[in-house]
Amino acid sequence: MNALPALALFGSLGTPELIIILIIVMLLFGATKLPQLGAAMGKTIKNFKQEMKDGMGDDKKPATPSVCPKCGAPVPDPDSSFCPKCGQKL
Numbered sequence: 001m002n003a004l005p006a007l008a009l010f011g012s013l014g015t016p017e018l019i020i021i022l023i024i025v026m027l028l029f030g031a032t033k034l035p036q037l038g039a040a041m042g043k044t045i046k047n048f049k050q051e052m053k054d055g056m057g058d059d060k061k062p063a064t065p066s067v068c069p070k071c072g073a074p075v076p077d078p079d080s081s082f083c084p085k086c087g088q089k090l
Contacts, residue, residue, distance in 0.1 A: 013021075029037060066075055073085035082089055 068075060068083035068088055070088040071086040073083055
């Protein structure tokens with residue numbers, strides 16, 4: 001059996017079809033709610049993209065030094081952000 005691509009199932013959408021869909025959406029939601037709906041969708045997409053970027057950057061965490069650059073004290077915890085002796089940010 002030959003599987004058809006998803007877009008082939010719906011055919012091609014032309015300008016008249018898109019206008020009809022827009023009219024139906026305006027009837028369902030009302031003209032005053034469409035800008036709010038668009039803004040909410042935009043924020044959702046923006047947040048999703050930001051979370052995807054943040055998730056990708058987790059693997060590239062910079063390595064902390066094993067010795068404090070200011071006082072030379074050893075840093076036992078590799079996840080530490082500050083020197084345990086002098087408090088210098090690593």
